[in-house]
Amino acid sequence: MSDASDPVARRASRNRWFLLTPALVVLTLAASGPLLVVMIYSFLTPGDYGGVVWKPSIDGWFSVLFQRDFFSEELTFADAHLSIFWRSIWLSLMTTIITFVIGFPTAYFIATRPANRRDTWMLLIIIPFWTNLLIRTFAVMELIRNEGTVNSLLIALGIIDQPIQMLFTDFAVLVGMAYVFLPLMVLPIYASMERMDFSLVEAGYDLYATRWRVLKNVILPLVKPGVIAGSILVFVPSLGAYVTPRVLGGGKQLMLGNLIELQFGQGRNWPLGAALSLTLLFIVTVALLFYVRAAGKEEGHHG
Amino acid sequence: MIEIGGVTKVYGGRGPTFTALDNVSVTIRDNEFFTLLGPSGCGKTTLLRVIAGFVDPTSGTVALDGQDLLQLPPYKRPVNTVFQSYALFPHMTVAENIGFGLKMLDRPAAEVKRTVDEMLALVRMTEMAGRKTSEISGGQQQRVALARALAPRPKVLLLDEPLSALDFKLRKEMQIELKRLQSETGITFIFVTHDQEEALTMSDRIAVMRAGSIRQIGGPRDIYDHPAERFVADFIGDTNFLDATLLSVDGTAARVKLASGAETTVRAPAEGAKAGPVTLAVRPEHATLGNADGALLAGKLANIIYFGTDTHFHVDLDGGGSFVLRQQNQPDQKSGRSTGDRVGVSFPAGVGQVLRD
Ligand SMILES: Nc1ncnc2c1ncn2[C@@H]1O[C@H](COP(=O)(O)OP(=O)(O)OP(=O)(O)O)[C@@H](O)[C@H]1O
Ligand SMILES: [Mg+2]
Numbered sequence: 001m002s003d004a005s006d007p008v009a010r011r012a013s014r015n016r017w018f019l020l021t022p023a024l025v026v027l028t029l030a031a032s033g034p035l036l037v038v039m040i041y042s043f044l045t046p047g048d049y050g051g052v053v054w055k056p057s058i059d060g061w062f063s064v065l066f067q068r069d070f071f072s073e074e075l076t077f078a079d080a081h082l083s084i085f086w087r088s089i090w091l092s093l094m095t096t097i098i099t100f101v102i103g104f105p106t107a108y109f110i111a112t113r114p115a116n117r118r119d120t121w122m123l124l125i126i127i128p129f130w131t132n133l134l135i136r137t138f139a140v141m142e143l144i145r146n147e148g149t150v151n152s153l154l155i156a157l158g159i160i161d162q163p164i165q166m167l168f169t170d171f172a173v174l175v176g177m178a179y180v181f182l183p184l185m186v187l188p189i190y191a192s193m194e195r196m197d198f199s200l201v202e203a204g205y206d207l208y209a210t211r212w213r214v215l216k217n218v219i220l221p222l223v224k225p226g227v228i229a230g231s232i233l234v235f236v237p238s239l240g241a242y243v244t245p246r247v248l249g250g251g252k253q254l255m256l257g258n259l260i261e262l263q264f265g266q267g268r269n270w271p272l273g274a275a276l277s278l279t280l281l282f283i284v285t286v287a288l289l290f291y292v293r294a295a296g297k298e299e300g301h302h303g
Numbered sequence: 304m305i306e307i308g309g310v311t312k313v314y315g316g317r318g319p320t321f322t323a324l325d326n327v328s329v330t331i332r333d334n335e336f337f338t339l340l341g342p343s344g345c346g347k348t349t350l351l352r353v354i355a356g357f358v359d360p361t362s363g364t365v366a367l368d369g370q371d372l373l374q375l376p377p378y379k380r381p382v383n384t385v386f387q388s389y390a391l392f393p394h395m396t397v398a399e400n401i402g403f404g405l406k407m408l409d410r411p412a413a414e415v416k417r418t419v420d421e422m423l424a425l426v427r428m429t430e431m432a433g434r435k436t437s438e439i440s441g442g443q444q445q446r447v448a449l450a451r452a453l454a455p456r457p458k459v460l461l462l463d464e465p466l467s468a469l470d471f472k473l474r475k476e477m478q479i480e481l482k483r484l485q486s487e488t489g490i491t492f493i494f495v496t497h498d499q500e501e502a503l504t505m506s507d508r509i510a511v512m513r514a515g516s517i518r519q520i521g522g523p524r525d526i527y528d529h530p531a532e533r534f535v536a537d538f539i540g541d542t543n544f545l546d547a548t549l550l551s552v553d554g555t556a557a558r559v560k561l562a563s564g565a566e567t568t569v570r571a572p573a574e575g576a577k578a579g580p581v582t583l584a585v586r587p588e589h590a591t592l593g594n595a596d597g598a599l600l601a602g603k604l605a606n607i608i609y610f611g612t613d614t615h616f617h618v619d620l621d622g623g624g625s626f627v628l629r630q631q632n633q634p635d636q637k638s639g640r641s642t643g644d645r646v647g648v649s650f651p652a653g654v655g656q657v658l659r660d
Contacts, residue, residue, distance in 0.1 A: 202357055205377040207404035208455065217403075223392045269516040 042274035050268045060271030064279055065189060080212075081259070081276075088256040089283070091173060091245075092238035098178040099234050100227065103185035107226075108219075110186075111193035122190065129183045137247045140176045145246075168250035176244040181237065186229040192226030193219075228295050236284050256280050305354070305491065306329040310363030312349055312515075323349040324360065325515040331493060336485050338494045340502040341512030342538065346497045348387070350512075351461045354493065355384050378407070383452035387463040390443050391436040393560045397447050398423065398432040402456035410534045422450040425484070442473045446480075453484065453583060459491045466501065478505055503527060511535045515651045528586070529570055536584040536658065541591070543626050545583040547598075549576055549657060555658060557657050559583060562622040565599045569655035578655055587629040590650040592616055592640070598647020600626065604640055614638060617647055 021269065022098030042060045044052040045300040067078045126138060140249070143149050144166040149164040166172050204214040220227070242257030254262075256276065312324040323346045326328045331337045339347045352358040354365060356377030365372045372380055381421075383404065386502075391400050399419050402419045409438070410418075423429040424447040436447065445465060452460055482505060485492050496502050503523040510520045519531040530536035533544065538617050547550055547559040550566070557571035559581065568643075569583060595601040605625065606617035616628040616638075640646065 157470060166549075195386070198387055199386055199390040201394070202355075202377075203384070203386060204403075204407075205357075206382075206384045207451070208357060208378045208407040209403075210378055213407060217407075218392065270366065 004141065029152050038274045038277055040277055042271050046269045046271055048268070049263070050270065052270050057205065057271065060269070061132060063269075063272050064275050080162070084254050084256060084259050085279075085299050086282070087170075087254070088239055091170065091177070091255060092235050092241075093182060093237045094174055095177040096235045098174065099182050100231065103182055104176070104189055104227070106182075107121055107186050107189035107193050108221075111196070112198075113270040118194070125183050125186050128179075133243055136180055137176055137244050140172075140179055141248060144172055145174065167248065168252065169193035170249070170253060170268075172248040173245045173253055173255070176248040177238055177241055180244060181234045184233040188229035188233065189223055189226040192223040197223050224295070228291065232288065232291065235287065239287075240280055304368060305493075306364070307331075307350075307354075307363040307367045308366075309362060310353055310360045310365065312346075312353065312358060313361045324517050325516070326539065327517055328361070329424070329510055329517060329520060331491060334485070334489050334491055336482070336492045336494065336505060336507045338496060338509045339512055340496060340499060340509050340539075340597055342497060345512040346515040348463055349515075351384070351463055351493065351495055354459070355382055355461055356380050358526065374440070381458045382450070382461060383455060383457040383459075384449050384461040385445075385452045385463065385465045387465070387467065389448040391444055391451070393436055393466040396437045397428060397436060397439065398414075400436060400447055401450045401454050403451065408455060414490070418454050422454045425453070425487075426480075428627045431541055440475075442469050445469060445477065449481075449484070453488065455491070456488070457490060459493060462492060462494045463499070466494050467498075468498070474501075486593060503539070511538060513538075528589075530584055530658070531572060532658050533582060533584070536656070538580050541587050541627065541629075543585045543587060543598075544658075545585060545624070545655070546627075547581055547583045547657075548555075548582045549578050551578065552576060556653070559655070559657065560623075562620070563600050567599055567650075567655070568652040569657055570653060572657050572659040574659060576659070581660070582658045584658055585655045587624075587648055589626045589654045590628050590648050591628070591636070592618075592628050592630065592638075593647045593649055595645045595647040598649045600648040601648060602626065602648065604642050604644045604646050605641070607638065607642060616646075618646060620648075 016173070037128075041052055043056055043057070044060065045057045051136055051249055053260070056256040060124050063078060064081060065078055066075055068075055110118055111127075115300065123248055141148070146163040146165065150166070152161075154160045166175075173263065196219070200218055204218040209217060238257075240257045242261060245253055245255040246258055246261075249258075259271050260276045260280070263269045263276060267273070307327060307329050307487065310324055310327045311322065311591070314321045314323055316461050322354065327350060328345075339349055339350060349358060353360050354372070356372070357377065360373070361564040364628075366566060367381070372382075392403065395403070398419050401422050402415045405415045405418055419432075420429070423432055426449055428443060428446055428450065428470065431443060437442060445468070465474055465481075466477050469477060481492070481494075484490075494502075494505065508520060508522055509526050510517045511526065513534050519535045521525060521529075526535065529544070530539065536542040536544070545561060545563050547597055550560055551573060552558075552571045555571055557567065557576065560566050561583075598620075600620055600622075602618040602620040602625075604616060605619045606615075608615040608617070611632070613629050613631045616630070618626045618628065620626055628648065
């Protein structure tokens with residue numbers, strides 16, 4: 001029975017839409033409103049002391065990729081921006097891989113504990129998540145700075161005699177982001193693992209699959225939805241990460257988030273900042289489409 | 304040949320422990336249809352899992368053709384399992400499921416395909432080869448699980464209540480199919496069930512289990528006609544238990560005196576018995592109804608129940624207790640007796656079984 005042919009169903013459906021209206025209005029405004037503002041700002045001219053002047057211009061978008069030499073007016077690629085884009089994508093990919101490599105065994109470990117103890121383990125993973133991001137980042141800083149825990153320990157043990165410079169490097173940013181985003185990888189993988197029927201793992205062993213092959217041929221395909229969700233949940237916020245690269249990368253190792261912040265702050269170039277934000281959004285969308293497409297193709301392959 | 308020697312499994316290290324298997328010993332011959340029968344929780348699945356390698360026994364030995372199985376991880380044992388829940392891989396097709404074991408054994412692709420096709424034909428699933436396992440019925444899933452376990456040609460096939468989820472008709476069909484597969488493949492079948500009828504009709508030998516130990520091993524007739532103890536007699540079929548006094552034992556024959564004072568010859572327990580009070584088991588269909596005079600036991604007919612194929616007579620014995628007889632019905636013939644009649648119960652020499660205490 002279709003909705004259109006049945007007056008009762010149609011009225012029920014109309015009522016439902018009516019009741020949903022406030023939520024829809026808020027959602028539409030909250031989602032598209034700011035986006036619209038950013039979109040408009042990206043086509044305006046920067047004001048002298050920040051803000052924008054209502055004069056249309058595509059300079060903002062232009063400077064995302066190109067820069068004009070101050071004297072000769074010669075056009076060149078904005079190497080600095082490009083390398084920051086590249087760094088951001090690279091670091092986010094690495095973060096996703098690191099959190100997967102650590103998070104997958106962790107989720108497996110928890111999912112294979114007795115049911116009554118899993119929640120306790122999960123709590124241990126989630127608790128850091130309730131702590132302020134800045135505090136967690138400073139904790140990592142304390143660990144890896146030159147006079148920090150790790151270096152002191154290594155020196156005390158006589159393994160090194162000069163502290164290793166870890167802070168303010170890509171390594172520091174990676175450690176920080178992997179630590180901060182780890183729960184986002186563990187949670188969805190754990191959720192799909194907990195739903196997995198472990199007798200399938202036994203069936204794998206029973207049919208001559210070694211541990212490694214059970215992992216590859218049975219467990220991974222079954223928890224793939226969790227891995228995809230986890231990767232998206234880690235990759236997307238990593239791309240826009242701001243606090244962690246700022247604190248652990250020192251002012252030098254910028255990521256996209258820092259570059260954007262710079263335009264709205266010291267750079268006083270709001271249109272460029274807005275254009276960069278939209279570029280980030282674009283990269284994320286493309287990455288997601290790519291991912292969903294790849295995952296979907298895999299799925300179709302089996303079906 | 305599988306030799307299981309003194310296998311004990313105790314669950315729970317700290318805190319309360321639970322003995323799921325208690326000193327189980329049994330030898331299973333090649334190409335035998337061997338059934339583990341017992342009530343829920345008696346350790347049937349645990350014993351299968353010990354053989355498959357998913358449970359390490361606390362003590363004891365398991366050997367297959369002289370090779371110690373306990374040294375091998377599950378994926379190196381030439382043993383396959385048909386799981387109670389089937390455990391088919393949901394991300395693979397029917398054909399991929401069946402070919403999984405051979406693929407993991409790194410057999411050439413051509414051989415995998417050929418064997419898969421053979422197996423599909425064997426379980427009559429050729430048309431469904433490309434379906435996902437979620438797109439086939441329960442009975443079909445069961446057949447795929449069977450084909451998947453048979454494809455690598457294991458020496459031993461373990462089947463954990465594989466028919467319990469099927470409806471009556473399909474179940475009967477699959478019972479016949481399983482027997483056919485067993486004789487066609489030459490594989491040893493170890494079959495778990497808690498359905499006594501299924502065990503009696505399919506098995507070469509049956510092990511009746513209770514609370515982690517094997518109470519009796521024997522052919523279906525052995526177990527049915529000569530149950531070793533009250534539990535076995537009670538669990539399989541219906542039985543009358545009679546108090547009697549053991550007078551003497553001569554080999555397998557025992558002379559007993561019944562409560563009525565009559566004496567008769569019955570079967571002695573395999574491990575012998577001492578003179579004194581014993582319990583006797585007599586199957587309802589092994590006894591005959593007659594006149595009170597000269598019968599082994601006398602009493603009053605309390606109830607007659609017509610069952611179509613046979614009729615049950617409930618007799619209240621003179622010395623107390625009751626006895627149930629079963630007689631096959633003949634067309635259009637009434638038994639000629641009615642409730643309240645004085646009747647006698649007799650059974651031929653050698654039919655009763657003295658139970659071990
Ligand atoms: N991992 C475990 N820890 C503790 N006790 C267990 C464990 N697995 C099984 N048991 C206990 O061991 C006993 C035997 O279990 P098993 O699964 O072998 O029974 P079963 O004979 O197969 O029963 P069913 O017919 O219900 O399948 C049961 O009482 C069960 O509670
Ligand atoms: Mg069981």
